[in-house]
Amino acid sequence: MKCSDLLAGCCRGQAMKAAMVALVVICGSALCCHGQESGMDSVSALKIRGLEYSRFQARVHGDNHVLDAIFDNALVLVEYDGTLLTKAAYLSAVRTGGSKVLEITAESMTIQLYGNTASVVGIYRERGVKDGQPYLRRGRFIDTWTGKNGDWVCVASAVRSLAR
Amino acid sequence: MTKAEVLADTRAVSAVDIVVQSAGAFSHGSTVVVTGILRLKGIDHGRPYLHYGRFLDTWVYKEAHWVCITSVTTPMEKAE
Numbered sequence: 001m002k003c004s005d006l007l008a009g010c011c012r013g014q015a016m017k018a019a020m021v022a023l024v025v026i027c028g029s030a031l032c033c034h035g036q037e038s039g040m041d042s043v044s045a046l047k048i049r050g051l052e053y054s055r056f057q058a059r060v061h062g063d064n065h066v067l068d069a070i071f072d073n074a075l076v077l078v079e080y081d082g083t084l085l086t087k088a089a090y091l092s093a094v095r096t097g098g099s100k101v102l103e104i105t106a107e108s109m110t111i112q113l114y115g116n117t118a119s120v121v122g123i124y125r126e127r128g129v130k131d132g133q134p135y136l137r138r139g140r141f142i143d144t145w146t147g148k149n150g151d152w153v154c155v156a157s158a159v160r161s162l163a164r
Numbered sequence: 165m166t167k168a169e170v171l172a173d174t175r176a177v178s179a180v181d182i183v184v185q186s187a188g189a190f191s192h193g194s195t196v197v198v199t200g201i202l203r204l205k206g207i208d209h210g211r212p213y214l215h216y217g218r219f220l221d222t223w224v225y226k227e228a229h230w231v232c233i234t235s236v237t238t239p240m241e242k243a244e
Contacts, residue, residue, distance in 0.1 A: 074190050076199050082218040082240030084199060112233070114224045117195040119234045142236045144222045146192045155190070156197040158220040158236045 045111045056104040064091050078158035099130035116147040138162045180206040194225040216240045
């Protein structure tokens with residue numbers, strides 16, 4: 001797979017093939033430490049996993065109060081079509097958007113801790129209705145969390161479509 | 165892709181022109197999130213291509229160096 005293929009999803013007939021390749025790069029030495037989390041790290045990983053599930057549920061129920069607490073005010077969010085949203089824009093879209101999310105499930109989720117920062121990489125499946133038409137979307141999500149004032153907040157989130 | 169796969173892919177790629185059209189950085193202490201738009205131009209099987217994508221990278225400061233821990237590029241129909 002060439003780099004060019006990774007961006008080809010929206011432009012060529014090989015869209016599905018390209019979309020199946022996650023452009024997720026996990027660099028640094030943390031990979032070597034996989035499975036060697038300290039007790040504190042395990043607690044943090046569990047908490048972040050729970051927050052991810054809370055986020056999915058809040059999106060389904062349109063619960064902006066929960067989403068507001070989960071997302072940092074400086075959130076950077078990239079939608080499946082490359083649209084960049086701020087926290088305010090995302091919450092507004094949840095409140096007034098034309099799509100109704102019925103279900104979000106996580107097929108997989110891997111959490112890596114780097115001190116006060118955590119990355120979460122996974123695959124999700126979303127079912128909903130947009131403009132009166134049902135849709136089913138599957139994608140790779142990559143979230144970044146940081147510890148602030150004793151809590152974990154999501155500071156960045158991006159998705160990329162995958163083949164269903 | 166893992167780090168090893170990315171390095172192997174980079175070695176295998178032929179001439180590619182990558183231009184960062186816009187970028188912004190958001191600092192959270194020892195963590196920085198960078199996002200922007202890439203324009204990727206090259207030739208694949210003899211045919212020229214031009215693609216755009218939104219990238220989102222996360223960097224952490226570790227042992228006196230900035231290292232990239234995650235990177236994702238989402239394809240875009242066209243640059244904004």
